[in-house]
Amino acid sequence: QSALTQPASVSGSPGQSITISCTGTSSDVGGYNYVSWYQQHPGKAPKLLLYDVDKRPSGVSNRFSGSKSGNTASLTISGLQGEDEADYYCNSYTSSSTWVFGGGTKVTVL
Amino acid sequence: QAQLQQWGAGLLKPSETVSLTCAVHGGSFSGYYWHWIRQPPGKGLEWIGEINDRGTTYYNPSLKSRVTVSLDTSKKQFSLKVNSVTAADTAVYYCVLGLDAFDMWGQGTMVTVSS
Numbered sequence: 001q002s003a004l005t006q007p008a009s010v011s012g013s014p015g016q017s018i019t020i021s022c023t024g025t026s027s028d029v030g031g032y033n034y035v036s037w038y039q040q041h042p043g044k045a046p047k048l049l050l051y052d053v054d055k056r057p058s059g060v061s062n063r064f065s066g067s068k069s070g071n072t073a074s075l076t077i078s079g080l081q082g083e084d085e086a087d088y089y090c091n092s093y094t095s096s097s098t099w100v101f102g103g104g105t106k107v108t109v110l
Numbered sequence: 111q112a113q114l115q116q117w118g119a120g121l122l123k124p125s126e127t128v129s130l131t132c133a134v135h136g137g138s139f140s141g142y143y144w145h146w147i148r149q150p151p152g153k154g155l156e157w158i159g160e161i162n163d164r165g166t167t168y169y170n171p172s173l174k175s176r177v178t179v180s181l182d183t184s185k186k187q188f189s190l191k192v193n194s195v196t197a198a199d200t201a202v203y204y205c206v207l208g209l210d211a212f213d214m215w216g217q218g219t220m221v222t223v224s225s
Contacts (some may be wrong), residue, residue, distance in 0.1 A: 001171060003154070017198055032129050036211035038155070045204060047157065051211035091212070097168045099145075102156040 004029065004090055004102035011108040017078040020056075020105045022090030023071060028100055030071035034093035037066060037075045042085045050075065077107070085109045111136025114216035118190075120212060122223050127191040130207030132216055133185070138165070143208055144188040147180060148201040149218075156201075165203045195223045 003015065005023040012018040022037075029035055035053045038046035048057055053073060054066040063078045065110055073092070090102040130146070146158040150184035159169035160181045169177050178191045192199060200223050203214040 016112075032208045045215040046212070047215075048211055048213055051213075064161070084137070091155075091157075094208070095173070098170060099157040099160075101155045101157060 001094060001096065001098060001100050003027075004092060004100055004106045006090060008103070008104035008108045009108065011052070012077075012108055014053045014080055014082065016080050017061075017076060018080060019105065020075045020088055020090075020107070021079075022073040022102045024073075024092055024093075024100070025076045027072055027095040028071075028092040029068065029073050031095055032093045033068070035068060035073045036065070036091045037064075038089045038091065039086050040089065042044075046089065080109055082109050112139075112207065112214060114205050114207065114214060115131050116203075117217040118203075118221070119219055120222060122195055122221065123192055123225055124196050124223060125194055126223075128190065128195055128199065128203070128221055130190045130205070130219055130221075132188055132189070133187045134207070135186075139183060139186045141209075144179070144181065145206040145208065145212060146190045146203060147206055147212065147215075148203045148216055150198075150201040158190065158192075158203075197223050199223050 037050040042045040050066040053068045065076045088105045113135045116132040120144045140163045143160050159179045161167045168210045202218040203217050206212045206216050
């Protein structure tokens with residue numbers, strides 16, 4: 001299985017909104033709504049941000065939102081803050097009953 | 111809420127077997143999927159495999175021939191074995207639980223393969 005495609009890096013100024021894309025195929029992102037996003041700070045375990053494309057677990061800020069169109073899912077961070085500087089990974093269920101991650105996107109707050 | 115605690119040997123030689131165990135403290139043990147995910151130094155996340163409470167397993171095709179995930183419901187533990195390791199298996203290994211996403215993560219175990 002091939003990794004989902006994410007941009008290597010995205011940057012923005014405090015208060016701005018940024019969007020991270022996650023492109024797969026009809027066998028993963030396009031075929032299922034089991035798309036999730038994770039935030040990882042250096043030296044820490046990843047943290048679930050969104051699941052089922054656009055659902056937020058309890059305690060996750062509503063500044064994080066998700067969507068999907070065709071084979072591409074997106075994570076939007078609005079009102080960018082310094083604490084949002086981290087690596088972000090998307091993940092999708094696949095038609096082979098497996099799971100596949102994106103390569104990760106480094107978010108820099110300018 | 112459940113917490114995950116994992117342990118296992120951190121330094122191995124090539125051709126040896128990685129053996130890691132994850133215990134669930136608090137919360138429900140049933141009704142979830144139990145995953146192992148790894149992250150090589152400076153690289154991204156890689157899903158290794160999963161087991162559900164019926165004992166059904168699924169594995170990453172790239173690792174399937176070398177990986178075994180097992181479950182001990184009486185101890186509320188699940189385990190990972192990766193055999194015939196090489197330097198490419200050097201990574202932080204995480205145990206994770208979830209349903210349709212990876213909800214809760216263990217603290218991670220650094221596994222280094224070196225001669």
